[in-house]
Amino acid sequence: MSDQQSARSRSQPFAGGHSVVGVGAPASDPSLSDGLRGMMRGFPTGVAVVTATDGAGVPWGMTCSSVCSVALEPPTLLVCLRAGSPTLAAALGSGRFAVNLLHDGARATAELFASGDPGRFGRVAWRTDAEACGPHLWRDAHAVADCTVRLAQPVGDHVTVFGEVIRVRSDGDCRPLLYGLRTYSPWPGTAA
Template sequence: MSPLAGTAAPVTPDAFRAVMGAHPGGVSVVTTADESGQPYGFACTAVCSVSLDPPLLLVCASNTGSTLPVLAARGAFVVNFLHGPGQRAAEAFASRTAGRFSRVPWEPAPATGLPALHEDSHALAECRVERLVPAGDHTVVIGEVLRTEVAEDAAASGGSATAPLLYGMRRYVTWPV
């Protein structure tokens, strides 16, 4: 018999949140826009590379948020990988309050024209939606990476201004350099 087999009680949402929160992850803001140009976005720690050939990544989007339907309809999105000073963007996009894009500077990304948070990011990936996979209360969005950017000092030196922002154990920290 497996050591994990047995009659364990179902895992509660709070217990699952606690175990996942104990493992820090990089913080990103996923952005898109509707057909009229209205920007949408959400904070995300569920970002993962999927494939090098073709270049694919995934993000997990809440089924109840306002961004997923817009992202699916638009068929494109930008992953803004936040650096330490980008915590303000993380906090703005983790909230469900309106006006998130008025709280952070942004500009259209070169390939997709979608919102890019250059001042708060050390890297970004512009993506085309490859596939949407329903998974519980979220949807796994697989994107083909069309274009990337990495801040020069992030690639060369890991400078503190561009060190990645992490979230875990209910707090933000910057990757030590």
């Protein structure tokens, strides 16, 4: 295959005059990572902070927009956490984690838990109880799901963790915080 044919196979026309990156390209092509990153920027999602406590009782947490409902029977969520993160290590070590879905007034908390600041739990209101699977960010979350780890699957530089939900706390009067196009924003309109 000529270089010209190879270039055409990696960038194919798409509706609207845009091109498709990666058709026929090797999986390690950096343009694929850039293309996926750009694509996902345009896919707004809710914002969560996944929390867990390690064996020494130290709380850990990280901002996460890769959260998905998997099944209702048994109730199961999945979260994708960066491989090597202390939050992932705490969740896998304890076999438990909490998913804190943030409300529209919690942008500062989302940014704090995305920053890696080691003192983040000293800067937010949180609590646990005997049934909590991780710290609950009670002032910043409109809903919290306590989960037990059922499966962890490494995928590239992340680990997909499936958690069976054992308890949910929810405040239906709050609007969720969204993230997309590198911006946090509230859900439009009024709360249901």
